[in-house]
Amino acid sequence: MDIRELEIFLTLADLLHFGRASQVCNLSPSALTRTIQRLEDQVEQPLFLRDNRSVTLSVAGEQFRGYARQAVQQWQGFRAALKDEQAVAGTLSIYASITAVYSLLPLLLEAYRCAYPQVQLELHTGAAEQAVAQVQAGEIDLAVAALPDRNRSQIEFLPITTTExxxxxxxxxxxxxxxxxxxxxxxxxxxxxxxxxxxxxxxxxxxxxxxxxxxxxxxxxxxxxxxxxxxxxxxxxxxxxxxxxxxxxxxxxxxxLQNAPRLEPYVVGLCSSKRNLQRPSVQAFWRLAEESSLHCNTNGELHKCSPPRFLKKSSSP
Amino acid sequence: MDIRELEIFLTLADLLHFGRASQVCNLSPSALTRTIQRLEDQVEQPLFLRDNRSVTLSVAGEQFRGYARQAVQQWQGFRAALKDEQAVAGTLSIYASITAVYSLLPLLLEAYRCAYPQVQLELHTGAAEQAVAQVQAGEIDLAVAALPDRNRSQIEFLPITTTExxxxxxxxxxxxxxxxxxxxxxxxxxxxxxxxxxxxxxxxxxxxxxxxxxxxxxxxxxxxxxxxxxxxxxxxxxxxxxxxxxxxxxxxxxxxLQNAPRLEPYVVGLCSSKRNLQRPSVQAFWRLAEESSLHCNTNGELHKCSPPRFLKKSSSP
DNA sequence: ATATTGTGTTGTGCATATCGCAACAAGGCG
DNA sequence: CGCCTTGTTGCGATATGCACAACACAATAT
Missing domain, CATH: 3.40.190.10 (Periplasmic binding protein-like II)
Incomplete structure (x- = not known):
């Protein structure tokens, strides 16, 4: 029950001609014949009545046509819905400390607002310590926080800068x-x-x-x-x-004080749950931060960022 | 977008564990991984967030889960509907001349009614000449008629007996x-x-x-x-x-009159459109007639009956 | 600290499926 | 009677999918 096979079936059901349908589908006639035969085997019913001169839908074929139409439409609908959601839109909630709001965020926020004005921004301020917890709880998409000591799964961290x-x-x-x-x-x-x-x-x-x-x-x-x-x-x-x-x-x-102990420096960055990082509005912010962090900070590899293994087939021409 | 793949996805979405899901699906772990990867390539979105320790549905994965549930259910619904219709039921309309009703039909009708009592029978009587036309028009499922001179496509003929x-x-x-x-x-x-x-x-x-x-x-x-x-x-x-x-x-x-010209004998039989012959209630009658015609008539091959090329994979044990 | 365990992924060889090409079969038509 | 149209089948090449095993990585135990 492959969507492609259903589309082929629908084409043939419209044209009622193996030769022409195979051309339309960019398929050899034999491939079309066998695709239909496969479908008929799966349905355990003949879908077309062939007659060496004419091709007709069988009763089962008509019913299957209804099913196929629906199935193809739903698939396309699903893809469209996903694509719509892919469009950078919706809301983006950011949690940050007051300091972060004054220091790190302005540039990023301005750039983001400029690039994706449709996104409704929500800015929450609070104690820096709670940032990671808020992200983990899913109450917030993105937080400006210090790099946690332990490398928590489910959480992605993007270092932006370090501070003593x-x-x-x-x-x-x-x-x-x-x-x-x-x-x-x-x-x-x-x-x-x-x-x-x-x-x-x-x-x-x-x-x-x-x-x-x-x-x-x-x-x-x-x-x-x-x-x-x-x-x-x-x-x-x-x-x-x-x-x-x-x-x-x-x-x-x-x-x-200059004569004080030297503590390990503080790594500040963006923090998000991997789950929310899927959302395009979040991803867009992330990418923006990645680019800008390259300019102000050289050691941007304190933390591994999982490589984006997607869109790997979308070979841009 | 194979139904099987969707079922595999749904299993994993339920269990959230590659190892167990692969066992449930009778699949090797690698096969499961690759099936999911195929799906993710088609959706162009990650469906699961893997974390070496836990597996979570991504946002797209949740939406896809909804789609998959629906698609699988519709496929099963379609199969069930087809199977229901496969059950010999519904109506069967037969057209025959008065003579046929008195001579050929009684035995067949009785046997049919006995075997498939749920089928509602409709018996139409009329001139024998119109039988084929009625069948061709689709107004009737089955007719008792004389073998037409020309071999019409779309029409199937089953000789039952010959008469001088x-x-x-x-x-x-x-x-x-x-x-x-x-x-x-x-x-x-x-x-x-x-x-x-x-x-x-x-x-x-x-x-x-x-x-x-x-x-x-x-x-x-x-x-x-x-x-x-x-x-x-x-x-x-x-x-x-x-x-x-x-x-x-x-x-x-x-x-x-014995001293009259000898005209070609009359071949009488069942007549149906190939299309309606797909319907199980019609098919059942046809098979019944095939069996009984073997007893009363030896030369049952005046007309080629297309061999039933279906259920070819259902190897009865 | 190091070894072990749990878990998902990747490399590889093999079985099967799918495709295109060409030959075939069957019926209509001049 | 041969030709044309049209769907189907044989066959070799290619692609796909699977299982097995090795691997990668993190968490936990010793």
């Missing part, structure tokens, strides 16, 4: 900063302002564990953005991604 | 019968009672033409049955099939 994790301190307040013998920051005594959760917290914890240091945490906040005003108030030394600091209104009112 | 064409005369009225020098019936002077049309008329005309005799036609009637009472009344000598004479209530009141 910086230690910042209040200006003119070196009295609360302790240093070790070799003049570097002493994290066991210096009071710290840290996020409750999130990647930068995990990075720091990892570092502390490595060197078996118990930190002196003066306050925990939620969200990287909130750290900076806390530090500015003199609560302690904080750890923030450089990107966050750059966009902060208080960026000039804190100082970056 | 007899010359009959009124009893005790030898004064109107003229004989030739060699004591045989003289058709140029003897008044004749003939049917206006029909096979027996054509046979006689043929004979007369062959011997260049101009007949003395005293009256023309329609229908073989009507000839006998006319002859009995003394209108002249008539030509009737033996079968008609045997069933006539006046059969003992006319005499059969």
């Amino acid at each position: 994790l910086l230690f910042i301190a209040p200006q003119l307040s070196e009295d609360l900063i302790a240093v070790t013998s070799n003049d570097s920051l002493d994290l066991s005594t210096t009071p710290l302002v840290l996020p409750q959760a999130g990647l930068s917290r995990r990075r720091l914890d990892k570092w502390l564990k490595k060197y078996r240091i118990t930190p002196n945490i003066s306050s925990e906040v939620s969200g990287n953005e909130a750290i900076i005003p806390m530090v500015r108030l003199g609560c302690g030394v904080g750890v923030v991604p450089q990107l966050v600091l750059e966009r902060s209104p208080f960026r000039d009112e804190v100082t970056i | 064409l007899l010359f009959i005369a009124p009893q005790l009225s030898e004064d109107l019968i003229a004989v030739t020098s060699n004591d045989s019936l003289d058709l140029s002077t003897t008044p004749l009672v003939l049917p206006q049309a029909g096979l027996s008329r054509r046979r006689l005309d043929k004979w007369l033409k062959k011997y260049r005799i101009t007949p003395n036609i005293s009256s023309e009637v329609s229908g073989n049955e009507a000839i006998i009472p006319m002859v009995r009344l003394g209108c002249g000598v008539g030509v009737v099939p033996q079968l008609v004479l045997e069933r006539s209530p006046f059969r003992d009141e006319v005499t059969i």
Whole structure:
């Protein structure tokens, strides 16, 4: 029951002439004869009555014609529906932290809006830590997030840029900063302002564990953005991604500590479920980001992106 | 877009596990993979998201699943409908002359009714000459008729019996019968009672033409049955099939002329359009007649019956 | 950390199917 | 009676589909 065979059958049912039908179908007469014979074997009924002079539809043939018409139409309808959906349209929901909205997103969003104005954009802001969870839950198509530690299946990640994790301190307040013998920051005594959760917290914890240091945490906040005003108030030394600091209104009112530990840099990128990545509106954004990330970041291969194994037969002429 | 492939897809869409699905489908894992890949190539969209650990339907896959379910169901529905119709049922319309109804049909009809009581029978009586026309017009499924002279395509004929064409005369009225020098019936002077049309008329005309005799036609009637009472009344000598004479209530009141020309015998049989012969109720009657004609008539091959080239793959065990 | 297990995919050889070409069969027509 | 039209069949070449085995990759166990 191949669609192609059904189309051949329908052609013959219209023309009622093997020779002409075979020409129309770009088939040799014998191939047509055998295609019809195959169909008749499958239906277990003759579809045509051949008469060396004329070809007629049998009773079963007429019924089969109805079936075939319907089947072919449904297939074409399905393809058309898929193609319609393929058209970049619909909605696109993006989740990002405030910082991301201010730093990474503007360029991308502008380009996207320009290229696909029909797509209705939904922009959700929130804590960066929740981005991956939101994507995984399917509540959102795309998120700007840090590269998760563990490589989660079902989630695709596209690195856009990397940013250092910086230690910042209040200006003119070196009295609360302790240093070790070799003049570097002493994290066991210096009071710290840290996020409750999130990647930068995990990075720091990892570092502390490595060197078996118990930190002196003066306050925990939620969200990287909130750290900076806390530090500015003199609560302690904080750890923030450089990107966050750059966009902060208080960026000039804190100082970056040079003698601090070097934490693994923060990889920021686009994050989507593989499932939603199928949707053309999402895919389009993804492609846009891929192209632009090539310009601003050279090491774009921190994370494997599954190669697009599709459209492999569509050989563009 | 083979139905089998759709079923395989649906199985995998249910199980979401290549290994188990391949077992259920009696397929090797690689065959399943490639079947799905074929489908994905045809749809030009990934249907499943594979993840080395889990398999998920993609968005396109879900839509395709809907299509596939529908397509499979329609195919099965079509097959079921065909099978239902295959069940010998429905109506069967038979056309026959009065004589046929009395002579040939009773046994066949009884056997048929016994074997297929659900079939609603319609019996139409009329002039034998119109039988073939009625069948050709499709107004009737089956007719009892004389074998047509020309072998018409689209029409199938099954000889059941042959019957002689007899010359009959009124009893005790030898004064109107003229004989030739060699004591045989003289058709140029003897008044004749003939049917206006029909096979027996054509046979006689043929004979007369062959011997260049101009007949003395005293009256023309329609229908073989009507000839006998006319002859009995003394209108002249008539030509009737033996079968008609045997069933006539006046059969003992006319005499059969032995010294008459011998016309080609009349072949009587079942007649149907090839098209209607596909219908199982018609086919069943046909088969019944084939079997019974073997008993009463040895030369059953006057007319080629196209061999049933179907069900050729259904090898009965 | 390394080995093992689970799972889908790819390489390869073989069986079968499908196609085109050419020859054939059957009936109508001059 | 031979020719034409038209569908079918024989046959060799090619394509398709399958099973087996090896592989790739990630998660889990040891």
